[in-house]
Every structure is written in structure tokens, then in C-alpha cells.
Amino acid sequence: xxxxxxxxxxxxxxxxxxxxxxxxxxxxxxxxxxxxxxxxxxxxxxxxxxxxxxxxxxxxxxxxxxxxxxxxxxxxxxxxxxxxxxxxxxxxxxxxxxxxxxxxxxxxxx
Amino acid sequence: xxxxxxxxxxxxxxxxxxxxxxxxxxxxxxxxxxxxxxxxxxxxxxxxxxxxxxxxxxxxxxxxxxxxxxxxxxxxxxxxxxxxxxxxxxxxxxxxxxxxxxxxxxxxxxxxxxxxxx
Numbered sequence: 760x761x762x763x764x765x766x767x768x769x770x771x772x773x774x775x776x777x778x779x780x781x782x783x784x785x786x787x788x789x790x791x792x793x794x795x796x797x798x799x800x801x802x803x804x805x806x807x808x809x810x811x812x813x814x815x816x817x818x819x820x821x822x823x824x825x826x827x828x829x830x831x832x833x834x835x836x837x838x839x840x841x842x843x844x845x846x847x848x849x850x851x852x853x854x855x856x857x858x859x860x861x862x863x864x865x866x867x868x869x
Numbered sequence: 870x871x872x873x874x875x876x877x878x879x880x881x882x883x884x885x886x887x888x889x890x891x892x893x894x895x896x897x898x899x900x901x902x903x904x905x906x907x908x909x910x911x912x913x914x915x916x917x918x919x920x921x922x923x924x925x926x927x928x929x930x931x932x933x934x935x936x937x938x939x940x941x942x943x944x945x946x947x948x949x950x951x952x953x954x955x956x957x958x959x960x961x962x963x964x965x966x967x968x969x970x971x972x973x974x975x976x977x978x979x980x981x982x983x984x985x986x987x
Contacts, residue, residue, distance in 0.1 A: 790973035802875075802962045802978035803913070810973065846912065850973055855901070855966065857976060859912040 761786040763849055765860035772867050775836045780845055780863045783829040788852030792830050794823050795846045797862070803846055806832075837867045871967050872896050875979035882953055883987055890948045890982045892963030898943040899965035903976065904936075907960045919946040953986040960984075 766781045782792070791810055795803035807816045809825040816823050820841065822833040832845060844864045848857035872895040882888050892902055900921045905913040917938055918926040925938035935957075937949040950957055962981040966974035 791975070793975060795978070800960075800981070800983070802873075802964075802981045805870075805975060805977055808975045855974060856903075856915060856918070857913075861912045 761851065761858055763847060763858050763860040765845075765847060765863050767863060768861070769864040770866070772834075772837055772865070774838055774867055774869050777833070777835045777837070779834070780832040780865070781829060782832070782847035782860055784849050784858075785828075786849055786851040786858065790850045790852060792825055793848045793850075793857070794830070794832055795848070797844045797846055806845075834865070837865075839867045839869050841865065842867045870896075871965070871977040873963065873965050873977050873979040875961075875963055875982050877982060878980060879983040879985075881985045881987065884954055885952055887949055887951045888953055888984060890950075890961055890963075890984075892946045892948070892965070892979055894944045894965045894977075897965075897967055899946075900943060901966060902940065902946040903964045904938065904946075904948050905962045905964065907962060907981075913962060916948075921946075950984065953984070955986045958984055958986045 763784045793808050794806040797803045807823040812827045814825050820835045824831050844862045846862045848859045874893045876891045902919040904916045906916050907913050915928050916931045919938045919940040921940040927933045935951055940946045960981050960983055964976040964978040966976050968974045
């Protein structure tokens with residue numbers, strides 16, 4: 760069964776304390792892995808798309824990496840404004856539909 | 870970047886009435902749009918795929934007669950919740966892929982519509 764699992768479910772960090780969020784997947788023929796940030800009461804905001812193992816993308820304090828089985832979202836020196844739920848989703852061969860993970864709720868304390 | 874809007878951002882209605890939610894792609898054309906539903910502290914659940922010029926495709930368990938979808942143009946899809954009941958109260962979010970909806974396309978999401986049925 761195609762699945763996407765995110766860990767941890769929730770994470771509390773002190774401001775400046777770097778960490779990583781994990782998104783592991785069991786799908787055949789990955790076509791794309793997507794990271795989004797979602798603030799309460801809002802729609803997901805696009806962060807990154809990764810297509811192949813070894814690919815990396817960066818944006819400000821965030822860096823996303825991809826292997827054949829998982830993706831990491833590295834947060835370097837986070838700030839309170841990075842607090843949000845981070846969602847990953849995948850698509851695989853034969854479908855354009857997203858399979859979402861359950862998300863990681865990140866809280867960064869000042 | 871690709872911008873998707875939704876209207877209204879929130880709506881309160883009485884049980885038994887119908888509510889229409891609009892989803893627009895503002896700076897690109899979208900032949901395909903997606904409608905999701907999200908419950909508190911849960912991830913997004915795909916309800917249906919909206920296709921410009923053809924019928925929507927509904928996910929298993931989603932009542933197509935209750936959730937009417939019309940893809941009126943290349944920039945507009947609407948979701949009408951008919952005969953709404955309190956259990957339909959939820960956060961509804963639409964999305965549109967930038968490149969027509971093929972596998973691997975990035976989807977851009979609207980800001981969501983909070984529906985409360987009294």
C-alpha cells in the first residue's frame with residue numbers, strides 16, 4: 760500500500776536550535792515529493808518540489824533533501840515565525856493525485 | 870508565483886441550505902483543480918478532481934450529489950455543498966497544478982474556506 764509517514768508528529772525547538780523533519784514514503788515510481796507549510800486556518804504554502812534521489816533545494820533557513828526512501832526538511836537556526844505545520848506529499852507513476860503525510864507541527868520558542 | 874484564491878474565506882449557514890465556494894487561479898490557467906477537505910489537526914483529504922469541460926471525478930465515499938463541482942472556465946472551479954448539515958462543517962481547500970495536472974506537477978493551494986453549518 761502506498762504510504763507517506765511524517766515524523767515527529769510534533770516538535771518544540773528553542774529559537775536557533777536546528778533540527779530535521781522526516782517524510783518517508785513507500786510508493787512505486789515516485790514522480791515528485793512536495794513540501795508545504797501550513798499556518799492555522801490557512802491553505803498550504805508551497806516550499807519545495809523534489810524529483811530524484813540526491814536532489815537538494817534551499818530557501819532561507821530551510822533545506823529539503825531526497826533519498827530513495829525518504830526526504831528531510833532541515834531547519835537551520837529556526838525563528839518563532841517558522842512555527843507551523845509542515846506537510847509533505849508525493850505523487851507516483853500513473854497518478855497526479857497527492858498522497859499526503861499527516862504533518863509535523865513545529866513550535867519554535869523565543 | 871502561482872496564486873490561487875478562494876471565496877468566501879468563511880461562511881456560516883443554516884442546516885438545509887446550499888453554499889457555493891469559488892476557487893480561482895489568478896495568474897495561470899488551470900484545466901484541472903482539486904478540492905480537499907481538512908478536519909482539525911488532520912491532513913488534507915482529497916474530495917474530487919475538477920476538470921474544465923468535463924465532469925468532476927469524485928473520490929470513493931464522497932457524495933457527488935451533495936458536493937457539486939463545476940469547472941466553469943480555465944480559471945474558475947466552484948464547489949457547492951447542497952442541503953448542508955452540521956457534519957459538513959469543515960475547512961475546504963482547493964488547489965491547482967501549474968502545468969495541467971500531470972504526475973509530478975506542483976499544486977498551489979488556495980487560502981481555504983471555513984464552512985460552519987448551524
